[in-house]
Amino acid sequence: MEAQSLAKSIEMLRALLEGKTYQAIAKESGLTRSAVEQRVRALARDLQTIVGVEGVDEDEEPTARAMRAQGGSYLEALEHYRPQHRVSAGKRSRTLTTEDMERAVAMTRERSNCPNRDVALLLVLFSTAAKPLEIARLEVRDYISEDGSVREESVLRADAAINGKARPLFFASSSVVAAIDAYLEERTRRRQGTTTCAEYRGLDPQSRLFLTASGDEMPIKIRAIGNRKHHLCSMIHDIYRKAFARAGFDGVSALCARRTVAKRLAERGCNVDQVGSLLGLTDRNSVRDLIQSQQESARSLKAVLRELV
Numbered sequence: 001m002e003a004q005s006l007a008k009s010i011e012m013l014r015a016l017l018e019g020k021t022y023q024a025i026a027k028e029s030g031l032t033r034s035a036v037e038q039r040v041r042a043l044a045r046d047l048q049t050i051v052g053v054e055g056v057d058e059d060e061e062p063t064a065r066a067m068r069a070q071g072g073s074y075l076e077a078l079e080h081y082r083p084q085h086r087v088s089a090g091k092r093s094r095t096l097t098t099e100d101m102e103r104a105v106a107m108t109r110e111r112s113n114c115p116n117r118d119v120a121l122l123l124v125l126f127s128t129a130a131k132p133l134e135i136a137r138l139e140v141r142d143y144i145s146e147d148g149s150v151r152e153e154s155v156l157r158a159d160a161a162i163n164g165k166a167r168p169l170f171f172a173s174s175s176v177v178a179a180i181d182a183y184l185e186e187r188t189r190r191r192q193g194t195t196t197c198a199e200y201r202g203l204d205p206q207s208r209l210f211l212t213a214s215g216d217e218m219p220i221k222i223r224a225i226g227n228r229k230h231h232l233c234s235m236i237h238d239i240y241r242k243a244f245a246r247a248g249f250d251g252v253s254a255l256c257a258r259r260t261v262a263k264r265l266a267e268r269g270c271n272v273d274q275v276g277s278l279l280g281l282t283d284r285n286s287v288r289d290l291i292q293s294q295q296e297s298a299r300s301l302k303a304v305l306r307e308l309v
Helices: 003-017 020-031 033-051 064-069 071-079 098-111 115-128 132-136 174-189 234-246 254-267 274-280 284-289 302-307
Strands: 154-158 167-170 221-223 229-231
Touching: 003 020, 003 033, 003 064, 003 071, 020 033, 033 071, 033 154, 064 071, 064 167, 071 229, 098 115, 098 234, 115 132, 115 167, 115 174, 115 234, 115 254, 132 234, 167 274, 234 254, 274 284
Parallel strands: none
Antiparallel strands: 154 167, 221 229
């Protein structure tokens, strides 16, 4: 999308979010109603797929009503939109292979300025189907219990989930656990978010699970739009973008990992309801579209996630 054309599409999306109809926008722009709708919806899909729109699943159909209902979130996503990262229609459905994931982890371990943290972040992304903002909101207590043991079957808290609804969260993979433990050991050595108590491995249970290199919380920007609050963590999106760029994955975003997890779960015998539960999706058709499967057998989520990465 050329710069001038993109600017026009952004202008039309803003007009729609302000309440104008496609017909009115078409009249002002000199385009047909159909052309306006196609351009606005294409931009909205890019925002959902590349940046992530809070409260909107990346595969949700961007109707005019739905976009206006989440107008503040789309405007927030626009501020972080990088056109050079847009994904072509042919790549939107791409999932990552085991080799892709291994390459991303290896390149991150070699080139990241904070390798222990960033490898752990990648593996959590590949194994939980959580969104970047949700991962940024995870706390130490979500991962370990008071006695320091790993919570293999945890919960993504409602106040951490983008849709505000709690859902299952698993730390069952030995690779994921080893990576997070290595990072937490580094945090302890550097006294980042530590306490004088022995509980929770000496870490503050309500401190964020993943911190900045200097030991602070990753900043989450909050904007009030009317009576609603909208959140975005640019730092964690940038960490993932850099990780995929190092691995040479053109057009791949963190949200591709969510689709990858869904498909890998289905291929290993999890049914539509189980995948939906992990991803926080209640519409079975949306889940089927995501995994492109009618799979209805059911293995234990925990057992499958144990072997996923």
